[in-house]
Each structure stands twice: as C-alpha cells, then as structure tokens.
Amino acid sequence: MTINSEINQRVTQLRQQLQKANYAYYVLDDPIMEDAVYDQLYRELDNLETEYPQLITPDSPTQRVGDQPASQFVSVTHNIPLYSLENAFNLEELKAWENRWQRYHEAEDFNSIEYVCELKIDGSALALTYENGLLIRGVTRGDGTTGEEITQNVRTIRSIPLKLNIDNPPPIVEVRGEAFLPLDEFDRINQQREEKGEALFANPRNAAAGTLRQLDPKIVDQRRLQFFAYTLHLEETEIKSQWQSLNYLENSGFLVNPHRQLCQSLDEVADYFKQWETKRKDLPYMTDGVVVKINDYSLQKALGFTQKFPRWAIALKYPAEEAPTLVKDIIVNVGRTGAVTPMAVMEPVHLAGTTVQKATLHNGDRIAQLDIRVGDTVIIRKAGEIIPEVVRVLPELRPPNTEPYEMPDRCPECHSPLIRPPQEAVLRCMNLSCGAILRGSLVHWASRDALDIRGLGEKIVGLLIDNGLVNSIADLYDLTPEKIANLERMGSKSADKLINAIEESKQQPFSRVLYGLGIRYVGSVTANLLTKNFPSIDQLSQASFASLSSVYGVGEEIAQSIIDWFSIEKNVNLIQQLKKVGLQLETSSPQTTTVESSPTPLSGKTFVITGTLPSLKRNEAKALIEKAGGKVTGSISKKTDYLLLGENAGSKLIKAQELGINQLSEADLLTLLQTD
Numbered sequence: 225m226t227i228n229s230e231i232n233q234r235v236t237q238l239r240q241q242l243q244k245a246n247y248a249y250y251v252l253d254d255p256i257m258e259d260a261v262y263d264q265l266y267r268e269l270d271n272l273e274t275e276y277p278q279l280i281t282p283d284s285p286t287q288r289v290g291d292q293p294a295s296q297f298v299s300v301t302h303n304i305p306l307y308s309l310e311n312a313f314n315l316e317e318l319k320a321w322e323n324r325w326q327r328y329h330e331a332e333d334f335n336s337i338e339y340v341c342e343l344k345i346d347g348s349a350l351a352l353t354y355e356n357g358l359l360i361r362g363v364t365r366g367d368g369t370t371g372e373e374i375t376q377n378v379r380t381i382r383s384i385p386l387k388l389n390i391d392n393p394p395p396i397v398e399v400r401g402e403a404f405l406p407l408d409e410f411d412r413i414n415q416q417r418e419e420k421g422e423a424l425f426a427n428p429r430n431a432a433a434g435t436l437r438q439l440d441p442k443i444v445d446q447r448r449l450q451f452f453a454y455t456l457h458l459e460e461t462e463i464k465s466q467w468q469s470l471n472y473l474e475n476s477g478f479l480v481n482p483h484r485q486l487c488q489s490l491d492e493v494a495d496y497f498k499q500w501e502t503k504r505k506d507l508p509y510m511t512d513g514v515v516v517k518i519n520d521y522s523l524q525k526a527l528g529f530t531q532k533f534p535r536w537a538i539a540l541k542y543p544a545e546e547a548p549t550l551v552k553d554i555i556v557n558v559g560r561t562g563a564v565t566p567m568a569v570m571e572p573v574h575l576a577g578t579t580v581q582k583a584t585l586h587n588g589d590r591i592a593q594l595d596i597r598v599g600d601t602v603i604i605r606k607a608g609e610i611i612p613e614v615v616r617v618l619p620e621l622r623p624p625n626t627e628p629y630e631m632p633d634r635c636p637e638c639h640s641p642l643i644r645p646p647q648e649a650v651l652r653c654m655n656l657s658c659g660a661i662l663r664g665s666l667v668h669w670a671s672r673d674a675l676d677i678r679g680l681g682e683k684i685v686g687l688l689i690d691n692g693l694v695n696s697i698a699d700l701y702d703l704t705p706e707k708i709a710n711l712e713r714m715g716s717k718s719a720d721k722l723i724n725a726i727e728e729s730k731q732q733p734f735s736r737v738l739y740g741l742g743i744r745y746v747g748s749v750t751a752n753l754l755t756k757n758f759p760s761i762d763q764l765s766q767a768s769f770a771s772l773s774s775v776y777g778v779g780e781e782i783a784q785s786i787i788d789w790f791s792i793e794k795n796v797n798l799i800q801q802l803k804k805v806g807l808q809l810e811t812s813s814p815q816t817t818t819v820e821s822s823p824t825p826l827s828g829k830t831f832v833i834t835g836t837l838p839s840l841k842r843n844e845a846k847a848l849i850e851k852a853g854g855k856v857t858g859s860i861s862k863k864t865d866y867l868l869l870g871e872n873a874g875s876k877l878i879k880a881q882e883l884g885i886n887q888l889s890e891a892d893l894l895t896l897l898q899t900d
C-alpha cells in the first residue's frame with residue numbers, strides 16, 4: 225500500500241509534538257500541553273500507526289511500553305565496568321581522600337583543582353547505549369561487570385529519551401545514571417502492596433531495583449520510575465570534563481540533577497555537603513550523600529581506578545537519620561522460629577525518606593536497658609534498609625505514672641509458656657502448632673528466595689489458616705481453586721493463579737526447599753552449601769554432627785540446629801509429605817564429595833572483615849575462612865592478605881587502601897572457596 229505524503233507528514237508532526245510535550249512534562253517539569261490534548265494527539269498517532277504499521281519508528285511515543293512480558297533477562301557484560309564508589313563518612317575522611325589522590329599523583333600542582341558535586345541518588349544504576357542517536361540497550365549495574373538487559377523496562381521511563389535530541393548524533397554513546405522512585409510513588413506502591421497482602425518494599429532503592437527486574441513492562445510502566453543521568457562515555461569528543469558531560473547530557477534530552485555544583489576547593493565541597501544535609505529532606509526523592517568527582521578528565525585518567533573504585537571520585541555519605549517520636553504502645557511479635565520480639569508502636573514519623581510507625585526493641589534485656597515505657601518520647605534511628613530501632617529514651621519528657629514494661633510470660637498467640645533458652649537473649653514460644661509460628665513459616669516458605677510463590681503473602685496466609693484450610697506447609701499442596709475461591713477478596717481468576725503458583729513451586733531446586741523449611745541459622749547461602757555437600761534430604765537428615773560441621777560455612781551452631789530440627793517427629797513427617805507431593809528434595813546432579821576430603825584453599829592467609837556483608841553474618845564469614853585454613857584478625861597490618869569488604873566500611877578500608885591490601889567482596893570469597 226502506498227502512503228500519501230500527507231499521512232506521512234502528519235505522523236511525523238504528531239510524533240514531534242508528542243515528544244516535545246513529553247520532554248516538557250517529564251524532564252523540564254514544565255508542561256506545555258493539557259492532558260486531554262496530549263491524549264487526543266496520542267490517539268490519533270496510535271490509530272494512524274495501527275492503520276499504517278510501516279510508519280512506526282522505534283522512537284515513537286507509542287512504542288514505550290511493550291506488549292510481551294520477557295520470559296527472563298539476558299546477562300550482558302559491560303564494555304566498561306560500572307565501578308562502585310569509595311565512601312567517606314565525614315569531612316576528615318574527605319580530606320584524607322584528597323591527600324591520598326594528591327600523593328598518588330605527585331607531579332602535579334594542585335592549586336586550581338575543580339570538583340563537581342552531585343547529589344547521591346538512592347536508586348539503581350543503569351547503563352544505556354545509544355546507536356546513531358537511538359536507544360538500543362538498557363542494562364542494570366549487576367555486579368559491575370555483568371548486568372541484565374532490561375531494555376523493554378528502560379523504555380517505559382519517560383525521562384529517558386528514546387532518541388537523543390542532538391543533530392548528527394555520534395555512532396555510539398553510553399549514558400549512565402540512576403533510576404529511582406520518587407517518594408510519593410514509593411508510598412503509593414507500598415500502600416497498594418499492603419492492600420493486596422504483599423510484602424512491602426523496605427525503601428525506595430529496593431523498590432526501584434525490584435521494579436526494574438519485573439518481567440512485564442506493563443507493571444514497570446505503572447510505577448513511575450525516573451532517571452537522572454550522570455556519566456557520559458563518548459569516544460573522540462571535545463568534552464573534557466564531568467561538568468561539560470553533564471551539560472551535554474542535559475542538552476541531549478536527559479534529566480540531569482539541577483542541584484549539581486562546580487566547586488573550586490574542598491572547602492566549597494564541604495559547604496555544599498553541609499547545605500544539602502538539611503535541604504535534602506525537602507527533596508521529592510531519596511539521597512544518601514554527595515558524590516564528589518574531580519572535574520578534569522585528563523586528571524581523572526591519570527589517577528585511574530583501584531580494584532573497585534575510581535581514585536578520582538568519592539561518596540560523602542550522610543549519617544543515619546534520627547528523629548524523636550512518642551511511644552503509643554509496646555507489642556510483641558512471634559516470628560516463624562518462635563522468637564518473641566518486642567516492638568514499639570509509635571506516632572508516625574518521617575525518617576530517611578519513609579514513614580515509620582514501628583521500631584524493634586530486640587528483646588527484654590534491651591527494654592530493661594532502655595527502660596522504655598508506653599508514653600515515653602524516644603529517639604529512633606534508621607540506617608539504610610535496617611529496621612528502625614530505638615536509640616534512647618528522653619526521660620525528661622516522661623509523663624507521670626508510667627510503668628516499667630514487663631515482657632509477657634505467655635505467647636500472645638497460643639498462650640503457651642515462653643521459654644528463654646540458655647545463653648539466648650530472646651524468649652521463645654516452643655509450641656510447634658502455634659498459629660504465629662505457622663503463619664511465619666508459610667510466609668517464609670512462599671518468599672522470594674525460598675519457593676517464590678507469587679500471591680501468597682501475609683494476608684492470604686492468614687486467611688488460609690483462619691479458615692482451617694492449612695495447618696502445615698504440606699497442606700498448601702492439597703489446596704484446589706474451589707477450596708479457596710470463597711476466601712475474602714479471592715475471585716476465581718486469582719484462585720487459579722495462586723494454585724498454579726503453588727503447583728509451579730514443586731519445580732524449585734532442593735536448595736530453595738531447604739531454605740524454605742526455615743531451619744534456624746540456615747539462610748539461603750548455607751542452604752546452598754549444604755545441598756552441595758548433602759545432595760538429598762535423606763543424606764542431610766542422617767548426617768552426623770561431625771560431617772555437618774566440617775562443611776565450609778557450617779559451624780557447630782548450625783550443625784546442631786540441623787540435628788535438632790530433624791529430631792522432631794513433626795518435621796520428619798513434613799518431609800515425608802513434601803516428598804509425596806513432589807517437591808525437589810534432592811539436587812538434580814548429585815555431587816558426593818564432601819568437604820572433609822577437600823584441601824584448604826585459604827591456608828596461611830590472613831583476613832580482616834569490615835562493614836556489613838550482604839548475606840553472611842560476620843561470625844559466619846569468619847567460620848568460613850577458618851574452615852578453609854585462613855585466619856581472621858581484628859586490625860589491618862602489612863601482614864593482612866585480604867580485606868573482606870561489606871557496606872558502610874570505615875577506617876579499616878582506608879588503612880587497607882593505604883597499604884595496598886587486596887579487597888574481596890562476599891561473592892569473591894564464596895567463589896574462592898568453591899573454585900579452589
């Protein structure tokens with residue numbers, strides 16, 4: 225079919241008008257068109273494109289949201305790795321960084337150094353590739369070397385141009401920046417999740433990362449992610465500095481954070497940092513610090529990178545936030561292991577970007593130490609994604625006639641007596657039929673890292689238990705759409721969906737099943753280690769204390785916990801039932817060598833651990849290293865071979881850098897242990 229030039233022209237005109245309107249709305253925050261007019265033009269373009277599909281171009285505003293969910297994401301190796309940033313937690317550490325890079329680069333005269341200050345956006349980094357001006361690929365940061373290709377999802381972010389707004393675009397450009405959820409959008413999503421009984425996102429960063437990994441671009445489109453561009457990789461260019469790059473990005477159609485500042489000295493950087501410490505609380509998105517970058521590209525190039533970080537940039541982080549609030553009540557929560565955790569219920573308070581109403585009080589000892597009472601004004605603290613905690617009580621604000629809080633002696637759910645096991649700080653409900661334990665176990669079983677049963681959140685689990693449909697994990701597998709269709713807020717469609725999701729969980733590998741059982745101390749990393757050494761549940765259940773505790777990462781505490789778990793008849797019956805319904809209780813490619821006969825790959829090596837590791841507790845990491853023949857010491861010296869580095873590392877990291885000591889992440893450590 226030939227298309228007359230009038231139609232062709234109209235399509236081009238509509239596209240340009242809509243692109244302009246999009247840019248004005250999402251990037252400039254200065255709309256030029258009423259919604260109704262936009263909708264009308266959009267519909268006209270959509271209709272014309274439906275009639276003449278030959279006219280569709282990849283940068284058309286109609287092409288932002290794909291129809292087909294992805295079946296999975298493909299791993300992509302970054303051409304240039306996405307480095308992380310070294311952290312400084314105060315101005316002294318910032319100064320130490322300046323001294324360090326200046327020492328490293330002795331030859332120069334540093335009288336006229338320029339730094340670019342940018343706000344550190346708390347989101348998820350993305351790498352975008354443009355070929356001849358068109359967006360062809362969007363990839364997550366991943367581990368910095370390899371990420372996941374999520375182009376479909378990236379296209380839904382309206383502040384990311386599908387086509388660069390420049391004449392004669394270069395053949396290839398890579399743009400990096402931060403995808404993030406504005407705070408109001410984060411609150412809206414969490415509210416919706418709460419209504420549906422789904423687990424809440426802990427913070428906007430997790431929510432952004434979780435959204436980017438959604439397989440269905442329609443869901444991503446419903447959550448209004450935004451993107452601030454901050455890095456430009458462009459070959460053969462006139463651009464010679466970070467400041468010029470940011471302006472180039474802005475002129476190409478990207479949203480670049482308007483609060484950037486070019487500073488002529490470290491004192492100016494310090495002023496910027498102090499100024500934003502207060503002002504950032506009024507921003508509609510979350511920031512957790514300031515990124516300081518040397519402006520001049522030739523100096524950046526001369527300084528280069530350490531194993532992990534650029535030497536020419538640093539993140540200056542704001543401390544965890546604290547706020548005062550009033551304690552309205554103290555309640556206790558019974559978890560899936562029976563542990564009884566007291567919580568303070570507080571007057572809602574805005575803290576580190578989210579509204580906080582509950583804070584953990586950990587255990588009875590901590591309550592006694594704080595002497596916290598209902599009616600008290602307290603200071604609560606939230607650092608990153610950690611659950612808020614009460615730091616201290618303000619006794620001067622205590623009203624008269626308050627009573628010290630006493631921990632209950634009976635389970636609030638099943639009323640059986642609570643026990644405090646020797647050497648533990650927590651009270652526990654030991655009744656295996658306790659409703660709270662059952663509820664927690666089922667929610668854990670269905671959680672993402674365990675059997676990943678979508679739709680089986682806290683609310684539905686509660687309904688299944690309250691209606692007598694489920695008394696144990698195995699009962700889930702007897703459910704039918706008919707049995708659950710009458711539950712509150714459960715239509716026949718969602719009933720079918722849930723039963724399908726439960727059915728599909730039978731295909732999940734043994735390590736997830738083992739993690740899902742919720743054996744104390746058996747997290748997903750340990751479950752993985754265990755299934756590698758004991759390829760079936762029968763081998764695991766019969767394993768001796770000695771053979772269990774000789775596995776890397778499985779210390780005596782974990783070994784005893786596994787033995788205790790299998791000594792309970794109810795648990796043995798559960799395994800039999802799970803076998804019958806067809807869950808994976810052995811690995812598909814059995815591997816029979818146990819670590820007892822393995823060599824010790826770290827023998828003679830000395831480690832120091834610093835910061836919070838993503839999944840291992842410090843004592844777990846220590847046990848792992850020691851099992852493999854290594855030694856863990858408390859401070860860095862020339863004799864240290866490796867620094868095992870977690871989040872929020874402090875002075876040990878600086879010392880290690882000064883001494884040029886190798887740094888390892890938890891993942892690096894686990895790889896070392898497995899491959900050797």
Ligand code: IVH
Pocket residue numbers: 306307308309342343344345346347348349365402454455515534537539
């Ligand atoms: S620059 C080599 N600039 O912070 C350059 N990062 O802790 C590395 N981030 O992975 C990144 N705002 O996800 C840079 N203005 C900004 C940033 C920023 C947020 C994130 C980014 C990075 C992480 C490092």
